[in-house]
Amino acid sequence: MTSPAGPPPTGDGGDEPQRLKLLAVTACPTGIAHTYMAAEKLSQAAERLGIDMKVETQGSIGAENVLDDNDVRTADGIIVAADKDVDLGRFAGKRVITVGVAEGIHHPERLIEQVRSAPVHTADGPAPTSGKGGSGGGKERSLPYKALMNGVSYMIPFVVVGGLLIAISLSLGGHTDPSGGLVIPKDSFWMDVNNIGVIGFTLMVPILSGYIAYAIGDRPALVPGMIGGWIANTGALYDSKSGAGFIGAIVTGFLAGYLVLWIKKVKVPKFAQPIMPIIVIPIVATTALGLFFIYVIGKPISWVFEHLTSWLSGMTGTSAVLLGAILGLMIAFDMGGPVNKTAFLFGSGLIATGNQTVMGMCAAAIPVMPLGQGVATLIRKRLYTEQERETGLASLFMGCFGISEGAIPFAAARPAQVIPANMLGGAVAGAVAGLAGVSDAVPHGGPIVAVLGAVGGVPMFFVAVAIGTAVTALTTVTLVDVSERRRRGEVLVPSARTPEPALAAAVAVPGTGGATGPVRAALAKESGPTAEATGAPVSGDSAATGAGSTATAVADEAEVLSGYVTEETVTVRLAAEDKESAIREMAGLLAASGKVRDVEELVRTALRREEQGTTGLGEEIAIPHAKTDAVSAPVVAFARSDAGIEWGSLDGTRARLVFMISVPEAAAGDEHLRILALLSRKLMDPAFRERLTAAADARAILAVLSEIE
Numbered sequence: 001m002t003s004p005a006g007p008p009p010t011g012d013g014g015d016e017p018q019r020l021k022l023l024a025v026t027a028c029p030t031g032i033a034h035t036y037m038a039a040e041k042l043s044q045a046a047e048r049l050g051i052d053m054k055v056e057t058q059g060s061i062g063a064e065n066v067l068d069d070n071d072v073r074t075a076d077g078i079i080v081a082a083d084k085d086v087d088l089g090r091f092a093g094k095r096v097i098t099v100g101v102a103e104g105i106h107h108p109e110r111l112i113e114q115v116r117s118a119p120v121h122t123a124d125g126p127a128p129t130s131g132k133g134g135s136g137g138g139k140e141r142s143l144p145y146k147a148l149m150n151g152v153s154y155m156i157p158f159v160v161v162g163g164l165l166i167a168i169s170l171s172l173g174g175h176t177d178p179s180g181g182l183v184i185p186k187d188s189f190w191m192d193v194n195n196i197g198v199i200g201f202t203l204m205v206p207i208l209s210g211y212i213a214y215a216i217g218d219r220p221a222l223v224p225g226m227i228g229g230w231i232a233n234t235g236a237l238y239d240s241k242s243g244a245g246f247i248g249a250i251v252t253g254f255l256a257g258y259l260v261l262w263i264k265k266v267k268v269p270k271f272a273q274p275i276m277p278i279i280v281i282p283i284v285a286t287t288a289l290g291l292f293f294i295y296v297i298g299k300p301i302s303w304v305f306e307h308l309t310s311w312l313s314g315m316t317g318t319s320a321v322l323l324g325a326i327l328g329l330m331i332a333f334d335m336g337g338p339v340n341k342t343a344f345l346f347g348s349g350l351i352a353t354g355n356q357t358v359m360g361m362c363a364a365a366i367p368v369m370p371l372g373q374g375v376a377t378l379i380r381k382r383l384y385t386e387q388e389r390e391t392g393l394a395s396l397f398m399g400c401f402g403i404s405e406g407a408i409p410f411a412a413a414r415p416a417q418v419i420p421a422n423m424l425g426g427a428v429a430g431a432v433a434g435l436a437g438v439s440d441a442v443p444h445g446g447p448i449v450a451v452l453g454a455v456g457g458v459p460m461f462f463v464a465v466a467i468g469t470a471v472t473a474l475t476t477v478t479l480v481d482v483s484e485r486r487r488r489g490e491v492l493v494p495s496a497r498t499p500e501p502a503l504a505a506a507v508a509v510p511g512t513g514g515a516t517g518p519v520r521a522a523l524a525k526e527s528g529p530t531a532e533a534t535g536a537p538v539s540g541d542s543a544a545t546g547a548g549s550t551a552t553a554v555a556d557e558a559e560v561l562s563g564y565v566t567e568e569t570v571t572v573r574l575a576a577e578d579k580e581s582a583i584r585e586m587a588g589l590l591a592a593s594g595k596v597r598d599v600e601e602l603v604r605t606a607l608r609r610e611e612q613g614t615t616g617l618g619e620e621i622a623i624p625h626a627k628t629d630a631v632s633a634p635v636v637a638f639a640r641s642d643a644g645i646e647w648g649s650l651d652g653t654r655a656r657l658v659f660m661i662s663v664p665e666a667a668a669g670d671e672h673l674r675i676l677a678l679l680s681r682k683l684m685d686p687a688f689r690e691r692l693t694a695a696a697d698a699r700a701i702l703a704v705l706s707e708i709e
Helices: 033-048 069-074 101-106 108-115 143-173 189-217 219-232 245-264 270-313 320-334 338-349 357-365 368-379 386-400 404-413 415-436 447-451 458-488 517-527 579-591 599-612 670-682 686-694 698-708
Strands: 021-027 052-059 062-064 077-082 096-099 175-177 181-183 616-618 625-627 635-645 655-663
Touching: 021 033, 021 069, 021 101, 033 052, 033 077, 033 101, 033 108, 077 101, 077 108, 096 101, 096 108, 101 108, 143 189, 143 245, 143 386, 143 404, 189 219, 189 245, 189 404, 219 245, 219 270, 245 270, 245 320, 245 404, 270 320, 270 338, 320 338, 320 357, 320 368, 320 415, 338 357, 357 415, 357 458, 368 386, 368 404, 368 415, 368 458, 386 404, 386 447, 404 415, 415 458, 447 458, 579 599, 579 635, 579 655, 599 625, 599 655, 655 670, 655 686, 670 698, 686 698
Parallel strands: 021 052, 021 077, 077 096, 625 655
Antiparallel strands: 052 062, 175 181, 635 655
């Protein structure tokens, strides 16, 4: 077996067999620019140090440049720079160091030095970290955060698919019934669709729990995590009328993960080691966790359910506003958990007695959480990832049909911010409905019951829902914004979600006097949130020499950026003096390619993108871009501004080198990612930027740009 760490290379590189061989894996939770930037920086550092390195990227389009068994067998060490769970089992017996993706961008040389003396990773234990946090104003994500985000990312598809199928079946096949709420006829087609959706919803809780556990304890923790989540969501197992919902799943996920980690530390005879991860650990952990939840955690949940019901029964004669606020708080707290179910069953149980106003308060509060979270993703897009924005649209749809679980992915990902915002909005909606005397004749909530005629006082019902939704949305974006800024230690940054601290140092090549921290962060931002892991090569670029000869000519048949940049879309002098005028002028350049159908729509789309956060990267660079069907094919323009244009760059510099990218919606995935990745990788090289600035005319600029590919 190859020794875990080999000797350092000699000063002149020595014979090839003596070169140190390292591997790396880079990844982030959303699969955006962080992965690509970290891979590039590690590769560049290894090349400068005379070390062979292969980097696997795990981004939004899957794993690229995958490390095979032969790579691992011959490696002297592995660097894992990731903010999400990475399977370390394949690296057993090798020196492994795990850090946040920020470290891979900030300190690649330090990681290369540390991995050479790192402890050997064993199959039954986690890899050691470097003990160093990120720098540049950011904080490295903790293991609990990574685990939580891992669970949420796997849960989201189940929430979306299950919720939308239930909503569609209710809207097309359901009708109101005083005894059963929205009812779908049995043995009907829409009942089958509804049942499929219910399965998705049933699975989402154990999936959340299982993948939280998996991120902490690896594969042996997956089964206890999932079974623990199922137990948490099945109240009948511990004499409760309601399960613990997603909050219970988070609890069981962390308990299962850390329980497995603890069991892994137990020393066992050598003959028993092979069966530990596949038999012993899962069985012991599943049994222990399941019994612990049923007999220790479950009983208090049942007690809370019963006593909350009794407490609410004693409040029926109090102020309608106060009762509505309390019910709204409870409905919004755990979205399907025991507190939510207590309030819902209390309201629905009073319908039979002729008191429909209590259910009216609940019905107004039920849709506030999914609607509020969906609206939040629309009004402050920059706070959310692409996946979260897509989930937000599904959440809006579910909210219209009274499916409060649509907000669970947001609450699970950011409980400290989202749950208080949900509760505040729910309380306001419930109080307004109570004040207005809104009633509901069926045990269901949301706008759908008003549309189907089950609600009394429809106008005020919608007023209550609208006010509650607005309160939830505004509170959410405020709390998330503050949390993100506090996490990064920022005072004022135009974009609250991007650029992330992990992207600092993404432009400069150490030792070359490269870009400053703000431009590094901003450049990485512009490679995301849609531009990561394009499969572009991750080997370091050697600084080109002979700038004069390179920039003087280019072959007529040569394509620049796959032919997206042509002489017609390049100008050496940008006449515009402000950002909007510059974008209009750049759109005119793009139109010269013959690929622009609607110049005005292209301009509007690019300006809307600017509203989400500046595309001024710093270091006198800006890359405005637009995904729109106003263009028929991908096209790129480049222009220089002698005076520079104020673009809101983080380092305060005016943009002198301006690229504009536009792709049709159908090509907005891989191609958009590829173009941004190619540009961002090459713009890390200060010498390349100097050649671009010095090029005398459009043909000379094309010659410099041809270096990209």
